[in-house]
Each structure stands twice: as C-alpha cells, then as structure tokens.
Amino acid sequence: MKHGTSRRQVLGGMGAAAFAIGTGMRMAPAGAAGFDALKGDGSIVVCTWGGGYSDSMKKIWFEPFRETTGIDVSTTSIPDMAKLEVMEKVGNVEWDLVDTEGVQMQIAMQKDLLQPLDYDLIFSIVPKEQIDPKVITKYGIGSVAFSTVIAWNSDLFGADGPQTWAEWFDTTRFKGRRALYAQPRPSFEIALMAAGVPKDKVYPINIDDAFKALDAIRDKIDLWVEKTSQWAVLMQNGEVDLMGSSLARTLDEKRRTGKIDFTFNQSIVEQSYWTIPKSAPGAKSAQKLIAWMMRSEGMLQYASALPFNVANTSIYGNIPAEMQRQLPGYPENAAKNMHIDEAWWAQNTAAVQPRWLEWMSKA
Amino acid sequence: MAELEVTEHISRASPGVRTKTTAWERQRNRLTLWLLSAPLAAMAVLFVAPILVLVWMSLGGGSQGAPFDGYRALLQPVYLRLLGFTLQLAVVCTVICAVLAYPIAYLMVNIRSRINLWLSVALFISLWLSFLARTFSWIIILQRRGVVNNFLVATGITDQPFELVYNKIGVYVGMIHILLPFMVITLIPAMKAIDPAYMRAGLSLGASPAQVFRQIYLPLSLPGLVAGSMLVFTLAFGFFITPAILGGGRAPTIVLAIRDQIQQLGNLQLAASTSMVLLVICLALLLAYDRVSGVDKLYDRGGR
Structure with a gap:
C-alpha cells in the first residue's frame, strides 16, 4: 500500500548510521556447516517495500544467503494483493516471496492466493522458542512490524x-x-x-x-x-x-x-508477514530464504539498523542498553503497545x- | 507549398465533384496507410486494448462480482460527493488556468524581447520539475512558518499566520501552478498561427483595439484555448498526489477513492467501474466540444 510503502521508506541517514553498528556483528558467511538443507540454485524474486528498507534486507539477508546457498535473490516493490490476484489468475506469478502487511495477508488468504510455510524446515534452522509465537501463522511468519x-x-x-x-x-x-x-x-x-x-x-x-x-x-x-x-x-x-x-x-x-x-x-x-504465493515458481527456495532470515544473527543486525519489531525475540538480550530504549520490540517497550x-x-x-x-x- | 494548399482548398470547397483518382494519388494513399500502420498498431495495443480490459473488468471480468455490482456501488452518496468535488476542482482549476495563461501566452507570442526568453525558461523549468518536488516546495512556501507567512508576520501585516496550505487554498495553488504550463504551451501555437494582418485590417477599418481583440483575436485563438482547457481539465480530473498532500485530508478526490478501492479493498471491479466513469465524463466533454467547435479544429492551423 502506498501508505505503508512510504511509512517504511526510511530515510537513508538513520538506516545507514545504525547499520554501521550492525555490520560490526556480521557473521562469517559461506562455508558454514549446517546449512546444507538450504543449498540450492537458480534465483528468486522478493517483493518488498523498496528504499532503505529493502536495501538493508539485501545487505543483511539476501547477499549472505546467496554466498552460502547459491540461490540468487532479486527484489521488486511493492506488495499489492490486487496485482497478486491477477498474477495467480493468468498463471504467471512473478513473486516468490512477498512482504505482506497483516491485512494484506488476510485478504490473500480469503482469496486463496498463498501456500503454507514449511515450518519443519524453518525450525530445523532456528530453534522454535526463539520466534515470537504471535507471529507464527500457517501462511506467514513475521517479517517486521x-x-x-x-x-x-x-x-x-x-x-x-x-x-x-x-x-x-x-x-x-x-x-x-x-x-x-x-x-x-x-x-x-x-x-x-x-x-x-x-x-x-x-x-x-x-x-x-x-x-x-x-x-x-x-x-x-x-x-x-x-x-x-x-x-x-x-x-x-x-x-x-x-x-x-x-x-x-x-x-x-x-x-x-x-x-x-x-x-x-x-x-x-502493525505486523507484516513473509508469505509465499500459491503458484510461486521459486517456492522451495523462498521457504529456504525465510528459514535463513529467521536466524538471530541477521535479525540482530536488522533490528539494530531499523526501528521495527522483528520475529526472533531472542536477540534483545544482546542489544546495548541505550539502543534498547529505542527498539519497539524490546520487551519493556513492547509491553506498552497494542497490536492492530x-x-x-x-x-x-x-x-x-x-x-x-x-x-x-x-x- | 502555397500552390498545394490552394488546390487543397479548391478540392475541399467542391466535395460534390468527383475527380478521377490518378496513379499518383493511389500511390500516395498506399504510402499514407503504410506509414500509419505502426502508429495505429501502437494505439490498438497501448490504448484501445487496455481500455477494453478496463471495460471488461468493470463488468465483473476476472472477479466474482455480478456484472453491475461495481457501478451500483458507485451510486453510494460518498462516491457521488467525491465525484462532484473532483469535478468542481477540475473546472475551477481549468478556468483559472485559462485566465492566467492567456496573457502569458499572448506576451510570449507577441513581444520580441528578452522577457520572452525568460518567460520560456521559467515555464519550461517548472514543467520539467517533478510533481512531488513542486508539491513539497509549495508546503515550504505556504506553511505557517513558511516564506509567505514569515514575511507577513515580520512586516506586521498580520500577527497570526494565515492558513494557506493543508486546506483547499493549498490544493488550488499547487494544482494551478502545475497545470498552468500545459495551458500556455497549447495556446502558443494557436496564437502564433493568427495572421497579424487581420488585426491591422480591423484597425484600419476603424475598429477599436478592444473590438479587434474581442471580434478577431479571441475567436481565432479559441481553438487553442479550448484544446488547452480540455488538456488541463483531464489532467486536473485525475490529479492525485497534489490534492492528497496539500489538502491535509480536507480535499479527498475520487482518485483517492480509486486508490483505496485497489489497495485497501482489493476490489478491482469497483476500481475499474470508477475509472470508467471518469473516462466517460472526459469523453462526454470531448463530444460536447466537438458539437460546439469541432475536434478537427484542434489540429487545424489555428483558425486560418
């Protein structure tokens, strides 16, 4: 949604400054053992919201993912369920992974446009107890809020x-x-x-x-x-x-x-979710990318870079005290909010x- | 060149007389058709086909709704009111643009001096800047602590800043600024084509300058004025971002409703129906104009 897009098109300055902190914690990518289940080839298209918001995703998640798994990720914007519906109808779905707003996901579910997530795969990579149970749903897992x-x-x-x-x-x-x-x-x-x-x-x-x-x-x-x-x-x-x-x-x-x-x-x-269109050609790789993104390493970097709630809540113990006060997902702050x-x-x-x-x- | 026009005029003047088509004319017709095939194909693919798809969608194609669901939903008072407001916005903008653009175009056509050059530069620079940049510039100028209000307060003309933006005033200022150049550039060729000899003749025959303007210049420039008005009206009718931002939520247009129908409701049928209504209103205006002065005059050589 236009409204939502612009809300997320975070000014580069803030994102970049905070990102510098984040990159210090960057983990060693390629060659890491334990990611054999994620290996693959080809490329997938992620539909997200553009601007600094998706630039950070590229740096923190998509590029290391390619280095480790061999699956190439390109991005496009912006998620629009009317468009997805048309793509499903004509049988030409261009998106493999979509960063849908909560309400958009509900609409897509009503219209039967999504496929269930592979939680066996996700939880083989990330311990289940690290993920906020509120954002685990059949067709989508929390991206940001x-x-x-x-x-x-x-x-x-x-x-x-x-x-x-x-x-x-x-x-x-x-x-x-x-x-x-x-x-x-x-x-x-x-x-x-x-x-x-x-x-x-x-x-x-x-x-x-x-x-x-x-x-x-x-x-x-x-x-x-x-x-x-x-x-x-x-x-x-x-x-x-x-x-x-x-x-x-x-x-x-x-x-x-x-x-x-x-x-x-x-x-x-307002929570957003990673969802996979029903007829997404790269659905298998998209499931792998979701599992990759749920890991605490990337989540910590992302949450440090941009003021959004993230799905992996295990990260908040590692965040410097002065930053905790600014993170909406930090438990003390999260207790004060209300969810759409x-x-x-x-x-x-x-x-x-x-x-x-x-x-x-x-x- | 002149001779050719003369023969054209003669053949037009006597349509009843069928002249034999010569080999040369047949060849010319073939060439015309051949040259036209690419633009015609482009028109069919890029304009006609999408409009047909829109018609199909508005009648429930590609969605679950019954054929007239979309149009029936449009009869809700809210859509009629938004449509009414958008029409009013477009008409007022068009009239004000016409009144402002006419003297500017007149100066640019009839005055030979450096001013002319600067007018063109100003006009084209503002035409090249993005809508969004110009919209935000108006906020900087008109807001409570903006250039205008700061000046008025500093000079003691007022002690409370005026509300110049985030209301309908802001919308009109921003839209007219963006649309004005379109009117001017449509008027200029029409005015350039007016032969000054007509005015000299009128004056030498004893008409006052006001009479010459009213009875000769204005009617001859009318096709340009009408063409410009249609262009500005169509643009204003579909305007989205400027009224949304400068209106501060107090000038919702029908286009805003279309955006919500797609993005919030995911109702493509309703959005297509609303778009069709906008299209039909614009086409109706074109037809009305055709009855009054003839669409072909738009492409005529300025009333010659």
Whole structure:
C-alpha cells in the first residue's frame, strides 16, 4: 500500500548510521556447516517495500544467503494483493516471496492466493522458542512490524509530553497543532483509546462507536497526513506540535534535531508477514530464504539498523542498553503497545472505507 | 507549398465533384496507410486494448462480482460527493488556468524581447520539475512558518499566520501552478498561427483595439484555448498526489477513492467501474466540444 510503502521508506541517514553498528556483528558467511538443507540454485524474486528498507534486507539477508546457498535473490516493490490476484489468475506469478502487511495477508488468504510455510524446515534452522509465537501463522511468519507512536514537540512540552491518546487530545494541557494519518487504520484505534477504551479492549470495534469517537476529536486535528514522507517536513518546521507519527520518522527527527520526543505508551503496531504465493515458481527456495532470515544473527543486525519489531525475540538480550530504549520490540517497550487486529480489518475494511471517505469529505 | 494548399482548398470547397483518382494519388494513399500502420498498431495495443480490459473488468471480468455490482456501488452518496468535488476542482482549476495563461501566452507570442526568453525558461523549468518536488516546495512556501507567512508576520501585516496550505487554498495553488504550463504551451501555437494582418485590417477599418481583440483575436485563438482547457481539465480530473498532500485530508478526490478501492479493498471491479466513469465524463466533454467547435479544429492551423 502506498501508505505503508512510504511509512517504511526510511530515510537513508538513520538506516545507514545504525547499520554501521550492525555490520560490526556480521557473521562469517559461506562455508558454514549446517546449512546444507538450504543449498540450492537458480534465483528468486522478493517483493518488498523498496528504499532503505529493502536495501538493508539485501545487505543483511539476501547477499549472505546467496554466498552460502547459491540461490540468487532479486527484489521488486511493492506488495499489492490486487496485482497478486491477477498474477495467480493468468498463471504467471512473478513473486516468490512477498512482504505482506497483516491485512494484506488476510485478504490473500480469503482469496486463496498463498501456500503454507514449511515450518519443519524453518525450525530445523532456528530453534522454535526463539520466534515470537504471535507471529507464527500457517501462511506467514513475521517479517517486521512498524509502529505509530505518540510524539510531540519537545521545545514546547519538554520530556513531559502526553503519555496516552486521551492526554494527546487534551487541548487545555497541551496547546498545539495536531496531526494524524488520513487513514481509518490506525485512526479508529487512536480515537477509541482517546475515548477511554483500554488498549486490550479495542477489538472487536463497533464501527458506529468508532465514528462517534472520531466525531469527538475531529475539530482537534489540524491536519491529516497522507504520506509518511510528510512527517519530516511537518516536524522540522514546527507546523504541528503533537503527532501520531511513524516511529521510524519520529526517531530520525529526534536524533537529528533533538526537538521531537515520543513514548511507546499505547503505540500501535502493525505486523507484516513473509508469505509465499500459491503458484510461486521459486517456492522451495523462498521457504529456504525465510528459514535463513529467521536466524538471530541477521535479525540482530536488522533490528539494530531499523526501528521495527522483528520475529526472533531472542536477540534483545544482546542489544546495548541505550539502543534498547529505542527498539519497539524490546520487551519493556513492547509491553506498552497494542497490536492492530488484522483479521478484524480484513473483514471490515470494505464496510469502513466508504464511510471513512465520507467522513473525511465532510471535514 | 502555397500552390498545394490552394488546390487543397479548391478540392475541399467542391466535395460534390468527383475527380478521377490518378496513379499518383493511389500511390500516395498506399504510402499514407503504410506509414500509419505502426502508429495505429501502437494505439490498438497501448490504448484501445487496455481500455477494453478496463471495460471488461468493470463488468465483473476476472472477479466474482455480478456484472453491475461495481457501478451500483458507485451510486453510494460518498462516491457521488467525491465525484462532484473532483469535478468542481477540475473546472475551477481549468478556468483559472485559462485566465492566467492567456496573457502569458499572448506576451510570449507577441513581444520580441528578452522577457520572452525568460518567460520560456521559467515555464519550461517548472514543467520539467517533478510533481512531488513542486508539491513539497509549495508546503515550504505556504506553511505557517513558511516564506509567505514569515514575511507577513515580520512586516506586521498580520500577527497570526494565515492558513494557506493543508486546506483547499493549498490544493488550488499547487494544482494551478502545475497545470498552468500545459495551458500556455497549447495556446502558443494557436496564437502564433493568427495572421497579424487581420488585426491591422480591423484597425484600419476603424475598429477599436478592444473590438479587434474581442471580434478577431479571441475567436481565432479559441481553438487553442479550448484544446488547452480540455488538456488541463483531464489532467486536473485525475490529479492525485497534489490534492492528497496539500489538502491535509480536507480535499479527498475520487482518485483517492480509486486508490483505496485497489489497495485497501482489493476490489478491482469497483476500481475499474470508477475509472470508467471518469473516462466517460472526459469523453462526454470531448463530444460536447466537438458539437460546439469541432475536434478537427484542434489540429487545424489555428483558425486560418
């Protein structure tokens, strides 16, 4: 999704700087024993989200994978389930491995576009207990998850910014301009939490209640953000003071200018999954690549490079303390977040989207 | 050259008279057909075929829906409202572009000086820059702490910055800036083709300059103006990124709905139906224009 793409097109600067830390931990690639099950030939196509996001994947996962197994990996962007459906229909699937958003995976499952993952292979390479059980599903295993966080202008509010969405909307305590994403997901979740719904009681959402909650906050939103690339411009110029923004962009601005701060409290996490299309020509090799990527070595590098949750949670013990505070997947931070219920959204998006557009067009 | 045109005019003027086709003409016809075959094939493959696929998809081809599901879903008030707003946006942009572009094109055609050169440079540079870069530039200029507001606040003209972007004002400014060059470059050839002798003749026969402009220049430049308007309208009608970003969520267009239909809903039939409606509206305009002034005039030599 455009929305999602841009959210992940992380500015090169941050990725590169953090990546330098990551490469120090780079493991010895080729020749390593124990990967005989992964050996193969030919090449596969991975459909992911482009930009710094997929550049890091290439460096950390795809190139060492080729050196070790002999399977070549090329990347393309961007995952689109409508496109996948057409490819399946005409019998010409170009993607072997797809980095699907949770809701996309649900849609693809409804349309029977995916094949089950080979968990015997995966767990022969990676101990099962290292992988977060929440992201192990029949048709997909967690790739990354990205977060939307409560963020604020620290010139204005110092370190004591709003700690909940209800406080975020408190216009007497926090005088400033507010911006959220122009999409029902995660605006529904934000509006409901602001209305006092506890983060673990948000689902199942009653759509009427969600729009009522949105009506209550409508006048407090000064602008709706369409693309993630807008956040940098908005933050740098003080156009808005309170944000529900992408963690990657927020962290980037915080490091660069020190004028932005954020909290992991009530941050909203949207999980993505590695999936294999039903008729993927390179399915066998794609299963091998998934197993390769689940290993803690690469995961540690990836999580150090980009602020996304990863599937292998065994890595967090090895991360320097000052970095732990910035990683959304670090257990202490992860305890504060809430997860998008992708199954609910897959079922209800068709009902929500026209109403959302109608609601927006009245604004 | 001139002689050839004269003979053409004569043969056009007397369509009833069937002249015998000579060997030369037959050969010329064959050559024309042969030369046209490549562009015709390209048109068929690159334009006609995709549109037919779109029609097929809008009627439920390739998906589970019943044939008219997509079009029926479009009757929801939300889509009608978005369509209405998008139409209004496109019409207003077209009119403002026409009003702004006309004097610019007039200057560029009728004035011989360095200004002319600079006008062209400015026009083409802005045409070459990417839409996205220009859209973000407008944010830098119009935002609350942008160039314009900083100036207004510093000079004391206002103490509160104006809301110039992330609303409809921002959308219009950004879109008109992007679309204006298209109108100007369509107007220029039409104006260049107007023979100045007509105006001199009008003036020497005692018409006032205003009359000459209204009764001679304007009608002769009209095909260019209409062609430019159609181009700008079509572009504005399908505009996506500029209204999405500069509108701050307050100017949702029908194109935004199509994006969501594909990306959020995965409903290709609905998206194809919506696209067909946009296509039909644009075609209807083309036909209306044909009734008023004739499509062939678009390709005519500027009202000669």
